Amino acid sequence: MDTAHADTPTRRGRPGHDREAVLDAAVALFNERGYDATSVADVAGRLGVTKSALYHHFSSKEAVLELALGRALDSLEAALDQPRDGRSASAALRDVFRGATDALVTNLPYVTLLLRVRGNGPAEQAALARRRTFDQRVTALVAQAQGDGDIRDDVDASVVARLIFGMINSLVEWYRPGGAIDGSRLGHDVVTLALDGLRPAGAPRTQE
Amino acid sequence: MDTAHADTPTRRGRPGHDREAVLDAAVALFNERGYDATSVADVAGRLGVTKSALYHHFSSKEAVLELALGRALDSLEAALDQPRDGRSASAALRDVFRGATDALVTNLPYVTLLLRVRGNGPAEQAALARRRTFDQRVTALVAQAQGDGDIRDDVDASVVARLIFGMINSLVEWYRPGGAIDGSRLGHDVVTLALDGLRPAGAPRTQE
Numbered sequence: 001m002d003t004a005h006a007d008t009p010t011r012r013g014r015p016g017h018d019r020e021a022v023l024d025a026a027v028a029l030f031n032e033r034g035y036d037a038t039s040v041a042d043v044a045g046r047l048g049v050t051k052s053a054l055y056h057h058f059s060s061k062e063a064v065l066e067l068a069l070g071r072a073l074d075s076l077e078a079a080l081d082q083p084r085d086g087r088s089a090s091a092a093l094r095d096v097f098r099g100a101t102d103a104l105v106t107n108l109p110y111v112t113l114l115l116r117v118r119g120n121g122p123a124e125q126a127a128l129a130r131r132r133t134f135d136q137r138v139t140a141l142v143a144q145a146q147g148d149g150d151i152r153d154d155v156d157a158s159v160v161a162r163l164i165f166g167m168i169n170s171l172v173e174w175y176r177p178g179g180a181i182d183g184s185r186l187g188h189d190v191v192t193l194a195l196d197g198l199r200p201a202g203a204p205r206t207q208e
Numbered sequence: 209m210d211t212a213h214a215d216t217p218t219r220r221g222r223p224g225h226d227r228e229a230v231l232d233a234a235v236a237l238f239n240e241r242g243y244d245a246t247s248v249a250d251v252a253g254r255l256g257v258t259k260s261a262l263y264h265h266f267s268s269k270e271a272v273l274e275l276a277l278g279r280a281l282d283s284l285e286a287a288l289d290q291p292r293d294g295r296s297a298s299a300a301l302r303d304v305f306r307g308a309t310d311a312l313v314t315n316l317p318y319v320t321l322l323l324r325v326r327g328n329g330p331a332e333q334a335a336l337a338r339r340r341t342f343d344q345r346v347t348a349l350v351a352q353a354q355g356d357g358d359i360r361d362d363v364d365a366s367v368v369a370r371l372i373f374g375m376i377n378s379l380v381e382w383y384r385p386g387g388a389i390d391g392s393r394l395g396h397d398v399v400t401l402a403l404d405g406l407r408p409a410g411a412p413r414t415q416e
Binding site: 149168194199 | 298353357358359360361362363364366367368370371372373374375376377378379381382389393394397398400401402403404405406407408
């Protein structure tokens with residue numbers, strides 16, 4: 001790739017593809033070494049291009065982080081943003097659990113980056129604020145499903161939201177694409193455990 | 209506290225208490241700043257004592273880490289190490305879920321430290337090896353309960369173990385002692401969700 005800032009898109013092959021490659025490489029390095037410990041030169045080195053080739057796509061390292069975190073949040077929020085279309089709160093909740101699990105499996109490096117965010121700098125602060133809003137919306141959906149009598153109400157709505165998303169988010173710790181566990185099954189597994197728990201069908205329920 | 213190494217225990221008040229205070233302060237700092245970024249002088253400063261007062265209790269920073277991680281692991285393993293005493297695998301599993309949740313609530317800073325371990329240095333490597341053994345033992349218990357027909361077998365045993373412990377371990381991200389959520393309820397909440405899921409008693413089961 002040329003070191004000069006080329007204004008002629010035809011010279012750059014597939015600019016969209018290049019931009020994606022930069023994002024993927026940056027996210028991989030942020031996850032491996034941490035955001036602070038990763039330089040723009042590291043990302044360029046990983047891709048075998050020059051720093052100025054990267055600045056053709058992104059104005060700064062923080063802009064890359066912002067875009068990557070935004071992508072993770074977009075994918076997690078997609079199921080929550082679906083129009084209700086007559087679905088009950090509990091049906092919508094189930095779709096949110098499945099959608100978030102599938103989003104995590106599909107965008108594993110991006111969601112991994114998001115879940116490690118601790119609020120250093122404006123991009124991380126903004127991402128944490130969006131995560132809080134997401135959590136509040138899921139809690140509201142749980143409370144609505146409890147009010148409808150469709151899910152148990154002996155566990156606090158915010159605890160339900162946190163425990164189920166704790167289960168979903170834990171995937172970043174152990175799920176690896178191409179490993180022994182089939183990622184396409186995990187949406188089913190999470191929804192099954194979240195809704196029905198471990199008891200086999202027909203077994204008596206726990207008296208806690 | 210005196211700066212000299214005192215060999216006369218009577219001068220030191222309650223040595224056991226001092227040792228606990230050092231451990232607690234070190235664990236708090238490791239969690240706040242990271243193990244590498246915490247010096248023995250930092251721990252001494254937090255306690256308002258001298259470095260040599262600390263070396264009375266511990267030979268090195270790594271020795272403090274090793275003891276702290278061992279304590280977290282001991283507390284998580286306690287329920288798993290209980291004699292079976294005629295309990296079924298599924299009853300033992302339930303006790304493991306509840307025991308681990310209660311251990312996490314009770315020893316939050318220690319378990320938080322454990323769950324952040326990435327394997328840098330011998331103490332972290334040893335802790336990771338013990339965590340792997342723990343995971344394998346829980347997976348074996350899940351498989352046994354599945355074989356007994358006491359829990360569902362349409363989700364892989366290792367996925368069950370990971371998802372339920374993902375839920376339990378997520379507590380370190382959001383549970384805070386003295387906050388809005390009652391820690392003594394969480395053992396109940398985790399066992400309820402793990403065994404029976406969100407469906408209210410008597411509702412039809414999901415067809416996934």
